[in-house]
Amino acid sequence: MTHEFINTARLLRNKYLVFLGIIIVIIITNIPIIRYNTQTNNEAATIINVSGRQRMLSQRISKLTYNITTQIREDGKSQQDHFDSLNKFCNQFNRAHNALLYGNGDFGITVKPSQIVKQQIEGTTTEHTGIINAAKQLIANPDTATSNAVIDTMRKYDIQYLLEMESIVSQLEREYIKKQRNTYIGLLSLSAVSLIIILLSFVVIVLPTIRKLNIANDLLTQTTDRLFMATGAAQIGIWEYDVKTDKLIWDDEMYRIYGISPADLRGVLKAWFKTIHPDDVSRVIKELRLALHGKEEINSEFKILRADGAVRIIKAQAVSNYNRHGKVVKLTGINLDITDQRTTEKIIKEGRESLAKAQQIAKLGSWEWDINTGKEIWSDEQYRIFGFEPGEISPNYNSFTDRMYPDDVDKVLKAIADTFDNTKPYKVDFRIRPKQGGIKYIEALGEVYYDAKGKPMKMIGTALDVTERKLLEAEKKTIENILEQTSKTALIGTWEIDMNTNKMKWDAMTKVIYEVPAEYEPTVEDSLKFIKDDELRNKYTAEMAETITQNTQHDLELQIVTAKGKTSWVRVISQAEFENGKCLRLYGLLQSIDKQKEKEAEQKSYIDIIGEQNKRLLNFAHIVSHNLRSHSGNMEMVLGLYDDSETIDEKEEMVNHLKGISLALSDAIRNLNEVVSIQTNINKQREKINLKSYIDKTIDVLSGEITLKSGTIINNVPAEIEVSFNAAYMESILLNFLSNGIKYRHPERSPVVTLDIKEVDGRKMLQIADNGLGIDLEKHGEKLFGMYKTFHGNSDAKGIGLFITKNQVEVMGGKIEVESEVNQGTTFKIFLS
Amino acid sequence: MNTITTCIVDDDEVFVMGVKRMLTRNNLCSNILVFENGLKALNHLSASGNVIPDTILLDINMPVMDGWQFLDGFSKVKTSIDKPITIYMISSSIDPNDMEKAKTYSDVKDYIIKPITTNDLQRIIH
Numbered sequence: 001m002t003h004e005f006i007n008t009a010r011l012l013r014n015k016y017l018v019f020l021g022i023i024i025v026i027i028i029t030n031i032p033i034i035r036y037n038t039q040t041n042n043e044a045a046t047i048i049n050v051s052g053r054q055r056m057l058s059q060r061i062s063k064l065t066y067n068i069t070t071q072i073r074e075d076g077k078s079q080q081d082h083f084d085s086l087n088k089f090c091n092q093f094n095r096a097h098n099a100l101l102y103g104n105g106d107f108g109i110t111v112k113p114s115q116i117v118k119q120q121i122e123g124t125t126t127e128h129t130g131i132i133n134a135a136k137q138l139i140a141n142p143d144t145a146t147s148n149a150v151i152d153t154m155r156k157y158d159i160q161y162l163l164e165m166e167s168i169v170s171q172l173e174r175e176y177i178k179k180q181r182n183t184y185i186g187l188l189s190l191s192a193v194s195l196i197i198i199l200l201s202f203v204v205i206v207l208p209t210i211r212k213l214n215i216a217n218d219l220l221t222q223t224t225d226r227l228f229m230a231t232g233a234a235q236i237g238i239w240e241y242d243v244k245t246d247k248l249i250w251d252d253e254m255y256r257i258y259g260i261s262p263a264d265l266r267g268v269l270k271a272w273f274k275t276i277h278p279d280d281v282s283r284v285i286k287e288l289r290l291a292l293h294g295k296e297e298i299n300s301e302f303k304i305l306r307a308d309g310a311v312r313i314i315k316a317q318a319v320s321n322y323n324r325h326g327k328v329v330k331l332t333g334i335n336l337d338i339t340d341q342r343t344t345e346k347i348i349k350e351g352r353e354s355l356a357k358a359q360q361i362a363k364l365g366s367w368e369w370d371i372n373t374g375k376e377i378w379s380d381e382q383y384r385i386f387g388f389e390p391g392e393i394s395p396n397y398n399s400f401t402d403r404m405y406p407d408d409v410d411k412v413l414k415a416i417a418d419t420f421d422n423t424k425p426y427k428v429d430f431r432i433r434p435k436q437g438g439i440k441y442i443e444a445l446g447e448v449y450y451d452a453k454g455k456p457m458k459m460i461g462t463a464l465d466v467t468e469r470k471l472l473e474a475e476k477k478t479i480e481n482i483l484e485q486t487s488k489t490a491l492i493g494t495w496e497i498d499m500n501t502n503k504m505k506w507d508a509m510t511k512v513i514y515e516v517p518a519e520y521e522p523t524v525e526d527s528l529k530f531i532k533d534d535e536l537r538n539k540y541t542a543e544m545a546e547t548i549t550q551n552t553q554h555d556l557e558l559q560i561v562t563a564k565g566k567t568s569w570v571r572v573i574s575q576a577e578f579e580n581g582k583c584l585r586l587y588g589l590l591q592s593i594d595k596q597k598e599k600e601a602e603q604k605s606y607i608d609i610i611g612e613q614n615k616r617l618l619n620f621a622h623i624v625s626h627n628l629r630s631h632s633g634n635m636e637m638v639l640g641l642y643d644d645s646e647t648i649d650e651k652e653e654m655v656n657h658l659k660g661i662s663l664a665l666s667d668a669i670r671n672l673n674e675v676v677s678i679q680t681n682i683n684k685q686r687e688k689i690n691l692k693s694y695i696d697k698t699i700d701v702l703s704g705e706i707t708l709k710s711g712t713i714i715n716n717v718p719a720e721i722e723v724s725f726n727a728a729y730m731e732s733i734l735l736n737f738l739s740n741g742i743k744y745r746h747p748e749r750s751p752v753v754t755l756d757i758k759e760v761d762g763r764k765m766l767q768i769a770d771n772g773l774g775i776d777l778e779k780h781g782e783k784l785f786g787m788y789k790t791f792h793g794n795s796d797a798k799g800i801g802l803f804i805t806k807n808q809v810e811v812m813g814g815k816i817e818v819e820s821e822v823n824q825g826t827t828f829k830i831f832l833s
Numbered sequence: 834m835n836t837i838t839t840c841i842v843d844d845d846e847v848f849v850m851g852v853k854r855m856l857t858r859n860n861l862c863s864n865i866l867v868f869e870n871g872l873k874a875l876n877h878l879s880a881s882g883n884v885i886p887d888t889i890l891l892d893i894n895m896p897v898m899d900g901w902q903f904l905d906g907f908s909k910v911k912t913s914i915d916k917p918i919t920i921y922m923i924s925s926s927i928d929p930n931d932m933e934k935a936k937t938y939s940d941v942k943d944y945i946i947k948p949i950t951t952n953d954l955q956r957i958i959h
Contacts, residue, residue, distance in 0.1 A: 629925040629947070630925035633925050633947035634848055634851070637851040637947075637948040637949065638847065640951075661847060779902065
């Protein structure tokens with residue numbers, strides 16, 4: 001925790017540096033911009049200033065010229081210094097003019113004037129030159145005539161020049177104000193941008209770390225608080241001694257333990273020594289010195305004498321902090337008041353007796369074996385467990401093994417030997433034969449104790465009589481075995497969900513059903529993933545929710561996909577355990593029901609077959625009733641008419657009718673016989689049939705009819721196609737469909753029948769398509785394959801062909817589908833198996 | 834009695850012959866119409882100016898248009914016929930389904946199982 005805090009703090013420092021860097025970069029980039037702006041502003045002010053001075057200079061020149069002229073007029077001459085001044089002014093006047101016009105650096109003007117100003121200044125050139133020339137003239141010829149002329153010239157140009165300069169100055173001022181405004185706006189936006197960048201980088205770079213630091217700080221505080229509480233609760237005092245400053249620092253607990261105040265201690269070691277009991281003080285000082293020399297760390301016990309006269313026992317421990325030269329620079333340690341603990345030890349000693357009592361009740365014996373002397377001490381209960389009276393024998397190492405079951409001796413000896421090797425306590429079960437006979441189951445624990453040098457000193461152990469428990473366990477095991485056997489046979493597993501922890505448990509059988517490894521740990525969420533699809537999953541979760549909320553029992557059949565990808569049917573029975581209206585536990589059974597499902601499917605297929613048979617039988621009964629009846633009815637009617645006949649001719653006519661009926665009747669019986677033979681001829685002798693050659697043969701048989709009706713039969717079935725079918729049926733089927741294709745041709749076109757073989761879902765399908773009359777399937781579809789059904793009013797249609805064909809195909813395990821459109825043609829699809 | 838017209842719709846020539854013989858022999862009607870399937874009978878009934886029968890003896894199993902389809906068609910054209918027609922189903926089928934089905938047609942007065950007798954005809958044709 002501290003580590004994290006320090007890292008975060010260091011990170012924050014680095015981020016601050018980055019942040020500072022950004023600010024410096026911004027300042028450095030801003031300075032030249034600001035400086036440039038200020039400089040331009042200053043220079044503009046200078047220009048205005050110089051322009052103003054030009055006015056002043058022109059006036060001075062004219063005034064001086066006037067003065068000189070007056071003196072010349074009155075005195076005939078003028079003072080030399082006036083001429084010098086005039087000359088000087090003229091020079092300045094001229095230089096400033098050029099500076100303003102060209103920005104040549106004179107008077108600190110480096111900027112060229114704007115176009116307007118330049119034109120205006122150029123406009124003053126006449127006046128400017130006029131003034132200078134006049135002054136120069138006066139200097140060259142200081143006489144009355146010249147001076148009068150000069151005065152006139154001056155008057156002429158001076159006023160003009162002043163006015164023009166006035167206009168220039170105000171133009172410059174306008175420009176200056178405008179420029180200054182732009183500068184302000186520029187600087188303002190610059191500062192705004194800089195500010196935003198600074199803020200952004202603060203938010204992005206520094207703030208998150210500050211937040212992290214705060215969190216780390218909070219955690220650190222918490223940790224410190226916890227540590228503080230822990231040490232407080234354990235009444236552990238913490239102290240620190242800094243060697244360099246010779247300063248001793250105590251925490252509050254230290255002061256509480258010693259019963260003194262910070263004012264008493266003053267951070268001085270000697271003040272501490274004063275509180276230590278006279279018996280121990282020299283030893284403690286010696287130990288401290290050793291620690292300070294880095295020879296031995298402090299781990300000591302001593303008494304203190306408190307101001308209130310109480311003597312307390314203190315346990316002290318400290319760690320030494322070294323510098324890189326190996327010198328101890330600091331000691332950090334703890335003090336613990338163990339007076340009460342020592343008292344507790346006394347109480348424990350006194351409580352040995354009640355322990356013996358407790359041992360008796362718990363049937364727990366204990367023993368101690370002194371490894372060096374070989375002496376063994378047994379508790380009273382230990383004697384009793386082995387069937388002795390307490391103290392009846394002098395126990396030794398062999399007393400154990402003598403009473404032990406010979407089969408278990410090796411196991412126990414190995415456990416003890418292991419304890420010596422790995423220095424861990426051992427736990428071992430074994431059986432003993434007590435003195436008075438019988439058998440006892442013992443659960444033994446033991447541990448080796450070592451002396452300061454790490455040499456085994458003694459061994460202490462316990463022996464718990466667990467006979468009753470073992471017997472119960474054996475009984476439970478037997479019941480469990482029976483249950484397990486049962487569930488294995490019935491493939492029933494169990495499962496449960498603890499509603500508080502949401503933990504799910506599966507037994508071994510459930511894991512077998514789900515095909516997960518034995519070590520698999522199910523979760524409620526994962527268990528749902530085994531369910532095959534969402535629909536089942538939703539149903540399942542809904543029912544579970546109902547079980548949990550309404551304490552109902554549910555029994556659901558589900559399809560799961562096991563861990564190994566097998567789809568499997570299971571039955572889930574669920575039940576809830578409620579307490580005070582709250583569901584504590586959801587549990588139930590899981591049964592694999594694949595076998596039942598298989599049986600159900602098998603049964604269903606039988607039912608389907610029986611249903612199909614039934615349908616055929618019904619159909620057959622219907623045919624018999626209908627067709628035979630129609631003939632017998634006719635016969636009855638004609639016989640009646642015969643009886644009522646009054647003439648011989650009439651009787652003869654009826655006899656002829658009877659002959660016709662009897663022929664029709666025997667036809668019907670023959671047809672029925674054929675149907676019956678198909679239905680009952682279950683052996684359905686199959687053989688390999690070359691389909692193409694059968695079709696060709698049928699075409700051959702029908703060739704007369706085909707030629708007569710100018711028909712075409714296209715056999716697209718490849719020569720290599722072979723099907724397993726009854727040869728006679730195949731002939732009958734082909735003959736029927738091909739002859740139908742020609743018979744029910746369309747009056748407006750020559751009949752074309754096309755045969756193709758296709759593979760649909762792994763089944764061979766013979767497709768026979770014609771371009772004939774077609775059948776209105778909506779009207780006749782249901783009856784198409786019925787017996788004695790005709791559709792086109794053809795006089796030679798008997799309505800038996802398709803019925804027989806269908807029966808033949810179905811008996812061979814196939815089916816017929818039909819597509820047809822009136823006036824377009826019909827396509828029969830014959831699935832051959 | 835002389836103006837009664839009976840219509841036989843059946844493809845069984847022997848049956849038609851027998852019924853015709855019984856009707857004429859007993860003077861049960863003056864006029865007999867015969868159609869070998871439902872479509873032909875329906876065409877006759879829907880065309881105007883044709884003789885409309887008083888009674889129709891209707892078979893079930895016939896090519897092109899069977900008895901049931903005829904009844905479906907008849908229920909559509911009967912509104913344009915201004916004369917009550919009594920229809921009897923005459924079939925050799927003893928299938929209870931057929932008998933039940935016949936009852937669902939309000940135009941069918943009765944279902945008579947073949948062979949039909951003179952008594953039957955006397956009873957149904959007045």
